[in-house]
Amino acid sequence: MHQWTRWPLRVTSSLAALLLFDQAVFAGQFLAGTFPALQTHRDNATYAGLAVLAAAVAAALIRWTGGGPLWPMFAFLGLFGLIALQIAIGFLRLLAVHIPLGVTIILGGLLLTAWSWRYQPGERS
Numbered sequence: 001m002h003q004w005t006r007w008p009l010r011v012t013s014s015l016a017a018l019l020l021f022d023q024a025v026f027a028g029q030f031l032a033g034t035f036p037a038l039q040t041h042r043d044n045a046t047y048a049g050l051a052v053l054a055a056a057v058a059a060a061l062i063r064w065t066g067g068g069p070l071w072p073m074f075a076f077l078g079l080f081g082l083i084a085l086q087i088a089i090g091f092l093r094l095l096a097v098h099i100p101l102g103v104t105i106i107l108g109g110l111l112l113t114a115w116s117w118r119y120q121p122g123e124r125s
Contacts (some may be wrong), residue, residue, distance in 0.1 A: 005065045009058035009072070009116045016051035016076075017113040019044060020106045027102070045090070049083045052076055052109070055116075066121055072112065079108050 029037035
């Protein structure tokens with residue numbers, strides 16, 4: 001596997017992690033009284049989901065260009081599914097579920113990003 005094939009996953013997963021973390025920032029701003037931040041939180045959820053899908057595609061590239069592991073692609077797709085669920089729960093205003101699920105999604109995105117930066121082609125993962 002060429003070294004360059006890791007960079008799309010590193011970039012897309014890092015962007016996804018940043019956008020996912022920003023969700024907590026925008027929610028905090030809204031709760032602190034900056035009410036337009038709720039729209040930003042809503043819009044950013046879409047961007048975060050798209051970034052996670054891009055990371056899934058980048059993970060697939062690692063697999064099909066050099067035989068890397070398949071699980072990261074499914075992990076990013078699962079994370080995307082959780083984001084879709086999270087958006088629906090947010091619109092239902094089920095905050096008792098929305099907040100802990102959001103924390104779980106952020107943690108998952110950060111763990112996948114950390115893996116993408118540690119991954120070396122040819123290693124067992």
